[in-house]
Amino acid sequence: MTRNSCxxxxxxxxxxxxxPMSDKFVDIILGSLDEVDTSKxxxxxxDVSTCVRGKMVHVFDVVKALFLHxxxxxxxxxxxxxxxxGCPGDTEANSYMDETDTPLNEAKSSDIxxxxxxxxxxxxxxxxxxxxxxxxxxxxxxxRGVEVSHAHYATRLDGDVKDIFRAxxxxxxxxxxxxxxxxxxxxxxxxxPSNKT
Amino acid sequence: MTRNSCxxxxxxxxxxxxxPMSDKFVDIILGSLDEVDTSKxxxxxxDVSTCVRGKMVHVFDVVKALFLHxxxxxxxxxxxxxxxxGCPGDTEANSYMDETDTPLNEAKSSDIxxxxxxxxxxxxxxxxxxxxxxxxxxxxxxxRGVEVSHAHYATRLDGDVKDIFRAxxxxxxxxxxxxxxxxxxxxxxxxxPSNKT
Numbered sequence: 001m002t003r004n005s006c007x008x009x010x011x012x013x014x015x016x017x018x019x020p021m022s023d024k025f026v027d028i029i030l031g032s033l034d035e036v037d038t039s040k041x042x043x044x045x046x047d048v049s050t051c052v053r054g055k056m057v058h059v060f061d062v063v064k065a066l067f068l069h070x071x072x073x074x075x076x077x078x079x080x081x082x083x084x085x086g087c088p089g090d091t092e093a094n095s096y097m098d099e100t101d102t103p104l105n106e107a108k109s110s111d112i113x114x115x116x117x118x119x120x121x122x123x124x125x126x127x128x129x130x131x132x133x134x135x136x137x138x139x140x141x142x143x144r145g146v147e148v149s150h151a152h153y154a155t156r157l158d159g160d161v162k163d164i165f166r167a168x169x170x171x172x173x174x175x176x177x178x179x180x181x182x183x184x185x186x187x188x189x190x191x192x193p194s195n196k197t
Numbered sequence: 198m199t200r201n202s203c204x205x206x207x208x209x210x211x212x213x214x215x216x217p218m219s220d221k222f223v224d225i226i227l228g229s230l231d232e233v234d235t236s237k238x239x240x241x242x243x244d245v246s247t248c249v250r251g252k253m254v255h256v257f258d259v260v261k262a263l264f265l266h267x268x269x270x271x272x273x274x275x276x277x278x279x280x281x282x283g284c285p286g287d288t289e290a291n292s293y294m295d296e297t298d299t300p301l302n303e304a305k306s307s308d309i310x311x312x313x314x315x316x317x318x319x320x321x322x323x324x325x326x327x328x329x330x331x332x333x334x335x336x337x338x339x340x341r342g343v344e345v346s347h348a349h350y351a352t353r354l355d356g357d358v359k360d361i362f363r364a365x366x367x368x369x370x371x372x373x374x375x376x377x378x379x380x381x382x383x384x385x386x387x388x389x390p391s392n393k394t
Binding site for chain 2: 013015017019020021022023025026044046047048049051053076078080082084087088089090117118119121123125126127128130131134135151152153154156183185187188189192193194
């Protein structure tokens, strides 16, 4: 494994799993994959999770689109995952970093209106002042058209899925401009019978 | 919010979600909760996730037991979550830190035999040499009776659920003895129709 020095690798990656709480989970997962164009990201799937890697814009585009297309079935679906950028252990190989910046799924995704709840946590790595970056970011999130609340170990976002992802992208992007290696974990849930709205 | 200085707070917490891929997801979740004694941890649940907090032994005991009791239904179930210890933003309140060390669910859990696959990642916070702690830990995991493999951004463990959790506890515990604030994210999956065994 090649270890790049900090700052040379700006591959974004996401390990995530889509969880349809339904007997039709296989059809929902495969149906979502059919609707999403993943050709601008490297992708690998096993029985635990899927990993996509490439430019930040395309990694978020694909993850958001997969969740939206699964949620629009009306079934209770959730997704958990971890975004990573600048990992010193990541390799340049398989990185699809030469793709253009136009997201492939934005137009189709933008037609889907879907409310959700999401908890996410940002972890700036390798810095003694990491808590400052976290607290700054929690403050910033308040201005982005989603309802923001604080949970233990996480920030909760409620609103339209596209607005939730926009807030997460902006948080992740602003921290990674200051800190080389950033991790962001999230769990997003839609159509839950126990949600509050 | 009270912010404790590093090292004074040794509350362990876990934000996690149980995902039964079944129309009976409500019954499976409530049934698991019925079988698990959570009286030694602080617990809060909303429509996105559940948070448990307290002593490390009890937090892992409860999370493992909930997964085991859900998986023994034979349905495809998964769980994603994030363990945290030593968070400078965590509070002593609601922490159940005076409980004795005897885990309440160990005996009942040990009767359940369940294979699973799991991906986990350790994030030692606030340290410039954090990658060394991660690589050391990945090496250690190889000796614990579970099959260990490497995935992008994560270490994969395959084996019995109890052995998987034992490896995760040992990894988490050994890093937190050296690093004040440690995060560990995981996704574990059982009874998947697409697993390889």
